[in-house]
Amino acid sequence: MKEYHPVEVPSAAFAFCKYSLALLLWAAWILHIKELVGVVLLILLLSAWLGVERAPLVLLYSHTINRLLPSKLELLDGNAVRFAHLAGSFLNATALISLYFINPQVGWAITGLTAILKTSGALGFCGGIKLYECLNSPNGKCCRFGRQLKNLQCDPRSGKGGNTL
Secondary structure: OOOOOEEEEEHHHHHHHHHHHHHHHHHHHHHOOHHHHHHHHHHHHHHHHHOHHHOHHHHHHHOOHHHHOOOOEEEEEHHHHHHHHHHHHHHHHHHHHHHHHHOHHHHHHHHHHHHHHHHHHHOOOOHHHHHHHHHHOHHHOOOHHHHHHHHOOOEOOOOEOOOOO
């Protein structure tokens, strides 16, 4: 199980980040602007690399609007948010590859799905964080998938593994 990595960020800055990315994805999907998908990918990759406390949109808000209208701090699990940013990056990279090299219709479908997931996350249910918590809960008790994944561990001496998916 991964260690909990507490991080405090201004709640309004975190909300600004979530809502901005959701709006960028919806604009990309509605207006069919591939470059916006790339912008979201870049922001998510930077956020995963730098951590949520130094994410570009969080810093932008913290050093501008939050100085004028301070918001309370929100305690987050930095590892869970990093995982969610990487999951979002994967979806956006898949969409971009499809948009440019495979099939634009599939790319726009993935972009639309990502916009829905990001909006869901912005409204309080982040699937990436939930998946992270599920996979890192003790004994995989969070969900069926987590339990199955925990059972796949193999004993290298006997060559016997657990259940299969």
